Amino acid sequence: MEDIEDCLSPEEIAAAIAPMVQTYRCYFDIKTGEILAISNEENSLYEQGIVIDYPLYEKFVTGVEQFKDWTVTRTKNPDSESGLELVPRMQQELFFKNNMFEWITSKPSKKTELTVHWSPNESMWIFLISNKVRQQYYDNKYSMETLTFFVTLETDFDFLVRTITINIKDLVLDKVCVPFIASAEKNIDKISISTKSLFSSYGLTIWKKTEK
Numbered sequence: 001m002e003d004i005e006d007c008l009s010p011e012e013i014a015a016a017i018a019p020m021v022q023t024y025r026c027y028f029d030i031k032t033g034e035i036l037a038i039s040n041e042e043n044s045l046y047e048q049g050i051v052i053d054y055p056l057y058e059k060f061v062t063g064v065e066q067f068k069d070w071t072v073t074r075t076k077n078p079d080s081e082s083g084l085e086l087v088p089r090m091q092q093e094l095f096f097k098n099n100m101f102e103w104i105t106s107k108p109s110k111k112t113e114l115t116v117h118w119s120p121n122e123s124m125w126i127f128l129i130s131n132k133v134r135q136q137y138y139d140n141k142y143s144m145e146t147l148t149f150f151v152t153l154e155t156d157f158d159f160l161v162r163t164i165t166i167n168i169k170d171l172v173l174d175k176v177c178v179p180f181i182a183s184a185e186k187n188i189d190k191i192s193i194s195t196k197s198l199f200s201s202y203g204l205t206i207w208k209k210t211e212k
Helices: 010-017 054-061 089-096 131-138 168-173
Strands: 024-028 035-039 049-052 070-076 082-088 101-103 114-119 124-129 146-153 156-167 176-179 191-196 202-206
Touching: 024 054, 024 070, 035 054, 035 070, 049 082, 124 146, 124 168, 131 168, 146 168, 156 168, 156 176
Parallel strands: 114 202
Antiparallel strands: 024 035, 024 049, 070 082, 101 191, 114 124, 124 176, 146 156, 146 191
């Protein structure tokens, strides 16, 4: 009886001799972006994590960088694809003026996922989501519980007029109306509204003021 010679395929040999690639992860709180742990191996204790490079991992484990000085936030690349990134908290203001936040300026279309109405006659903001987003919420596609909007001066993004926080559950049930509280809100030409990017598209409807 002939001996059967064991042999490996070229693919198996390549896999056996290939160098092991070490992965470094940052685990974080999805609601706040707060860093919970940094590890060089998977940890089932945490639900959310992103891959980071070794130089940054080394800075955290050696104490050069502190968790409190960094945050995980949602960003967009030039192709408007959403992602998550670990950034210094000091850079948040810079990102706010660029790609991390969505400046709501476009007119809405049938595909717009979140629409903001500026209604001077009722002196309020009105927020609406699309049926697509509503279904995605029911499918547990969104882990965030609230949405935050920032009303700033149109010519000075550092001048915060007010902050509006909305419970996503309320938006799923119906439109959400938020009365103006600052005189600046009554002049849409002097203000801007923005939010941390979550949906793929946003729209702004400006209603004309009716003279009484």
